[in-house]
Amino acid sequence: PQISPCAAMGRRASSGSARPAPGRNAWLSLYRLWRSNSFHFQRFHLVMQRNFQRLGPIYRETIGTYNCVNVLLPRDAAQLFQSEGIFPRRMGIESWIAHRQLRNHKCGIFLLNGEEWRSDRLILNKEVISPAGTRKFLPFLNAVAQDFVTLMHRRISKNTRCSLTIDLYGDLFRFTLEASSYALYGERLGLLEESPNAESQRFISAVETMLRTTLPLLFIPPGLMRWVNTKLWRDHIEAWDTIFKHADKCIQNIYQEFCLGQPRKYSGIMAELLMQAELPLDSIKANITEFTAGGVDTTAMPLLFTLFELARNPSVQTAIRREIAEAESQGPRELSKVLNSMPLLKSALKETLRLYPVGITVQRYPTKDVVLQNYCVPAGTLCQVGLYAMGRSPEVFSNPERYDPLRWLSKEDNSFKALAFGFGARQCIGRRLAETEMMLFLMHVLRNFRIDTVSKADIKTVFGFILMPEKPPLLTFRPID
Numbered sequence: 001p002q003i004s005p006c007a008a009m010g011r012r013a014s015s016g017s018a019r020p021a022p023g024r025n026a027w028l029s030l031y032r033l034w035r036s037n038s039f040h041f042q043r044f045h046l047v048m049q050r051n052f053q054r055l056g057p058i059y060r061e062t063i064g065t066y067n068c069v070n071v072l073l074p075r076d077a078a079q080l081f082q083s084e085g086i087f088p089r090r091m092g093i094e095s096w097i098a099h100r101q102l103r104n105h106k107c108g109i110f111l112l113n114g115e116e117w118r119s120d121r122l123i124l125n126k127e128v129i130s131p132a133g134t135r136k137f138l139p140f141l142n143a144v145a146q147d148f149v150t151l152m153h154r155r156i157s158k159n160t161r162c163s164l165t166i167d168l169y170g171d172l173f174r175f176t177l178e179a180s181s182y183a184l185y186g187e188r189l190g191l192l193e194e195s196p197n198a199e200s201q202r203f204i205s206a207v208e209t210m211l212r213t214t215l216p217l218l219f220i221p222p223g224l225m226r227w228v229n230t231k232l233w234r235d236h237i238e239a240w241d242t243i244f245k246h247a248d249k250c251i252q253n254i255y256q257e258f259c260l261g262q263p264r265k266y267s268g269i270m271a272e273l274l275m276q277a278e279l280p281l282d283s284i285k286a287n288i289t290e291f292t293a294g295g296v297d298t299t300a301m302p303l304l305f306t307l308f309e310l311a312r313n314p315s316v317q318t319a320i321r322r323e324i325a326e327a328e329s330q331g332p333r334e335l336s337k338v339l340n341s342m343p344l345l346k347s348a349l350k351e352t353l354r355l356y357p358v359g360i361t362v363q364r365y366p367t368k369d370v371v372l373q374n375y376c377v378p379a380g381t382l383c384q385v386g387l388y389a390m391g392r393s394p395e396v397f398s399n400p401e402r403y404d405p406l407r408w409l410s411k412e413d414n415s416f417k418a419l420a421f422g423f424g425a426r427q428c429i430g431r432r433l434a435e436t437e438m439m440l441f442l443m444h445v446l447r448n449f450r451i452d453t454v455s456k457a458d459i460k461t462v463f464g465f466i467l468m469p470e471k472p473p474l475l476t477f478r479p480i481d
């Protein structure tokens with residue numbers, strides 16, 4: 001689909017959500033998309049990459065009723081973000097909003113826009129993404145990362161051989177849920193013990209079901225969805241109800257404790273928000289539920305990809321292990337200082353998110369006309385930065401297929417190349433939680449185990465609302481005495 005020269009680019013209605021009435025061919029193209037069934041949806045990132053290779057650094061497409069401009073070069077991303085205004089906006093997820101309305105729940109910041117989004121976001125920033133907030137929940141994440149190592153040692157000691165080859169998928173979900181729940185609620189779920197409790201296991205699979213059913217629903221207007229009332233829609237709603245029930249139980253526990261008496265010491269993000277009482281309880285619940293569900297798969301996947309890449313790039317793994325030992329040898333210090341003294345480990349995470357961006361695009365509706373690749377894109381046009389395509393474009397990264405964390409430490413200008421968490425005031429609010437969680441996990445795991453992988457072949461990825469491996473790799477853990 002070619003972009004039409006500027007003049008012919010139809011001026012869109014001011015707000016991105018007022019879509020032109022879909023012409024016959026829009027529905028036809030949607031039907032064709034649907035007919036190619038989820039396979040096509042699941043390769044969205046590869047379709048975009050191929051489109052850029054064929055059409056160049058900018059192209060326009062009409063997905064169903066969406067008219068969208070796609071770019072992949074850092075300077076175009078910079079241009080786009082410069083015109084995002086003070087209320088940056090992404091495409092909404094109508095099936096999620098439909099569920100909130102159905103159940104009369106408030107929306108969290110992910111689904112809010114305008115003034116409502118901004119007032120919630122500014123209050124939440126203080127506890128969730130600020131350096132001060134991060135320093136408070138950092139020790140909680142550290143405790144869970146250490147428990148993960150203990151769990152692995154316990155398993156290996158049961159083995160006759162002194163190693164363990166395992167599909168880590170389920171364990172990583174349990175780790176990220178345990179860690180984010182501890183930081184959010186100040187409570188341990190016990191997922192890293194021998195028999196993790198069934199209710200939390202049900203929550204994890206509900207998040208997976210919800211994410212999996214979100215994708216095909218992205219392109220069906222909710223009215224049609226409910227009317228058709230397919231199994232897909234019923235599964236989606238049922239998964240949401242399980243997610244909200246779990247979050248509600250956790251919130252009730254901490255709320256009762258809170259009402260009994262102000263907890264003196266820091267006991268997680270939720271307690272701090274209750275204590276500050278700047279957000280009404282139902283807004284706290286809506287956001288904490290988003291963070292609980294949004295903190296599982298998003299952080300587990302990059303950990304799996306990083307372990308795999310370090311297993312098939314042993315020299316990088318050794319260099320990072322040396323950096324960890326070096327950081328430890330400088331004696332006991334505040335954890336945030338230890339993490340700041342491991343630039344190579346932090347770059348390894350950047351390299352993982354370059355090749356495997358959890359969110360494969362960053363979207364904005366520019367609030368004023370913006371020039372991208374010499375085209376005038378009218379305000380209100382949905383624009384996407386193709387992170388997957390950018391991360392693997394030889395125009396942006398030299399030897400893009402090589403896993404080379406050092407590229408982020410060179411003097412090269414990397415501005416607007418590390419966009420995996422988005423950009424600006426609307427960037428991922430879970431960024432510090434995710435980065436800290438992953439750094440601590442890798443620091444403890446790499447200090448205790450050598451990681452190897454059965455097969456060195458590239459992992460095929462599928463897009464199921466988040467970028468995931470088609471088949472999880474088998475990893476071997478060998479204890480380092």
Ligand SMILES: C[C@@H](NS(C)(=O)=O)c1cncc(N2C(=O)c3ccc(Cl)cc3C2(C)C)c1
Nearest residue numbers: 110289290291293294298358359428465466
């Ligand atoms: C994958 C990426 N998509 S994105 C935001 O770039 O388009 C992403 C990044 N950070 C967080 C998420 N979340 C989830 O996974 C999720 C689940 C359930 C709920 Cl109630 C809320 C969420 C959010 C949106 C927080 C998703």
